Amino acid sequence: MKHVLICGAGAVGLCCALALRERGYQVTVIERDSAGGEGCSFGNAGMIVPSHFTPLAAPGAIGLGLRWLLDPGSPFYIRPRLDPALAAWIVHFARAANRDNVNRAAPILRDMLLASRELYEQLADRCDNAIGLVKRGMLMLCRTRAGLEGETRVARRARELDLPVEIISSARAAEIDPGIAMEITGAVFYPLDSHLDPRSLMRKLTELVIDAGVTIHWSTRLDSWRTVGTRIAAAATSQGELTADEFIVAAGAWSADAVRTLGCRLPLQGGKGYSFTLPNPPQLPRLCSILSEAHVAVTPMGSSLRIGGTMELAGLDRSVSVRRTQAIAAAAAQYFPALRAQDIAQLRPWAGLRPCSPDGLPYIGRFARYSNLCMAAGHAMLGISLAPVTGQLVAQVLAGERPRIALEPLSPQRYE
Numbered sequence: 001m002k003h004v005l006i007c008g009a010g011a012v013g014l015c016c017a018l019a020l021r022e023r024g025y026q027v028t029v030i031e032r033d034s035a036g037g038e039g040c041s042f043g044n045a046g047m048i049v050p051s052h053f054t055p056l057a058a059p060g061a062i063g064l065g066l067r068w069l070l071d072p073g074s075p076f077y078i079r080p081r082l083d084p085a086l087a088a089w090i091v092h093f094a095r096a097a098n099r100d101n102v103n104r105a106a107p108i109l110r111d112m113l114l115a116s117r118e119l120y121e122q123l124a125d126r127c128d129n130a131i132g133l134v135k136r137g138m139l140m141l142c143r144t145r146a147g148l149e150g151e152t153r154v155a156r157r158a159r160e161l162d163l164p165v166e167i168i169s170s171a172r173a174a175e176i177d178p179g180i181a182m183e184i185t186g187a188v189f190y191p192l193d194s195h196l197d198p199r200s201l202m203r204k205l206t207e208l209v210i211d212a213g214v215t216i217h218w219s220t221r222l223d224s225w226r227t228v229g230t231r232i233a234a235a236a237t238s239q240g241e242l243t244a245d246e247f248i249v250a251a252g253a254w255s256a257d258a259v260r261t262l263g264c265r266l267p268l269q270g271g272k273g274y275s276f277t278l279p280n281p282p283q284l285p286r287l288c289s290i291l292s293e294a295h296v297a298v299t300p301m302g303s304s305l306r307i308g309g310t311m312e313l314a315g316l317d318r319s320v321s322v323r324r325t326q327a328i329a330a331a332a333a334q335y336f337p338a339l340r341a342q343d344i345a346q347l348r349p350w351a352g353l354r355p356c357s358p359d360g361l362p363y364i365g366r367f368a369r370y371s372n373l374c375m376a377a378g379h380a381m382l383g384i385s386l387a388p389v390t391g392q393l394v395a396q397v398l399a400g401e402r403p404r405i406a407l408e409p410l411s412p413q414r415y416e
């Protein structure tokens with residue numbers, strides 16, 4: 001039985017562990033944090049969103065980004081710093097922010113998102129829905145005419161991609177989520193989207209992999225590698241050396257660091273986001289929603305409401321910007337007048353780093369220079385949505401099978 005070592009016990013690493021174990025591999029996971037951590041896979045908005053087939057690098061992204069840089073409360077921010085990796089990432093992003101990239105990436109993301117959606121349904125069935133999967137769709141809420149026009153264009157593209165979608169009035173939105181006051185001009189309803197509770201998901205995935213026989217070494221940091229020719233022989237960790245036949249890097253925003261000493265160049269930036277979780281909101285929507293103009297996600301989780309947003313390229317720093325968290329709270333109260341910004345802003349914000357590739361596609365597959373190294377990283381704002389399909393794809397790569405989704409566009413070597 002081949003032995004696989006996975007670095008990172010986020011949603012992606014655990015889904016890889018589960019998929020590989022189910023195919024009979026011996027699997028070991030190393031995770032720098034202790035069990036039940038605070039990483040990006042825990043405090044996010046928990047949306048499983050086939051509607052999100054448009055990569056961040058899209059036409060207009062650069063102009064909008066530059067305008068937002070001048071606004072302290074904007075949803076996107078690049079902390080200015082002299083960092084060649086950041087400069088290279090921005091150049092790659094600017095090159096990818098065009099119609100061709102969107103047209104190329106959209107069907108790939110749609111196929112991956114739909115495959116993952118199916119896998120989440122199977123997972124929910126298997127565990128009596130301990131992951132809190134709610135399949136009621138997602139509302140893209142627009143306060144302004146211009147916002148609704150922009151989302152209508154995305155909805156038309158969704159139709160071209162055969163995704164069901166409805167452009168709806170504020171009255172229809174009130175019918176879909178009755179009893180919830182929404183200050184909007186209109187909305188777009190994506191019935192195939194769903195949401196779950198990421199903390200429950202992480203708890204259940206951890207339980208399932210351990211029950212399946214996977215060994216997880218918590219509080220164990222990957223420091224470097226031992227190589228022999230074109231193969232990796234072992235991972236040098238804070239708890240000693242661990243050998244294996246295959247190595248998978250699923251270290252989220254830290255994945256580029258993890259392979260740098262191997263000479264593998266992976267353009268990847270941490271995209272910091274924040275969330276607040278309101279324990280007993282005055283109104284609890286039934287559906288998750290995105291506040292379109294504010295780029296804020298709102299997700300009911302049991303009796304709580306999670307509100308998250310901002311994309312701040314600030315390296316690997318997880319410190320909290322009060323201005324930006326206040327902007328999230330203010331936006332939520334604008335769209336949902338029953339919420340009060342000060343009630344939200346007084347809660348302790350959570351911060352997480354999305355692992356962002358410049359073209360909006362994850363890195364899944366092998367590096368040619370090491371025959372037993374495989375990447376599973378760079379899922380940006382879709383890591384929860386895409387984790388199960390990533391696990392399947394990685395298992396297919398290791399088994400030498402032809403995956404049902406073409407992996408060339410996801411190659412970790414596409415910038416080398």
Ligand SMILES: Cc1cc2nc3c(=O)[nH]c(=O)nc-3n(C[C@H](O)[C@H](O)[C@H](O)COP(=O)(O)OP(=O)(O)OC[C@H]3O[C@@H](n4cnc5c(N)ncnc54)[C@H](O)[C@@H]3O)c2cc1C
Pocket residue numbers: 007008009010011012013030031032033037039040041042043044045046047048049220221222223250251252253254255258271272273274275297308309351352353354355376377378379380381382383384385386
């Ligand atoms: C505010 C916000 C809202 C979001 N909402 C959504 C959403 O609604 N839907 C969605 O699909 N996605 C969402 N995302 C994105 C999603 O959370 C991420 O894409 C996803 O969690 C990434 O998972 P991962 O397993 O790749 O990385 P991580 O969860 O970061 O896991 C990587 C793990 O690797 C470990 N690690 C790193 N380096 C080492 C090392 N050297 N040795 C050992 N271990 C190491 C880390 O400790 C970490 O636990 C959101 C993100 C944010 C910030």
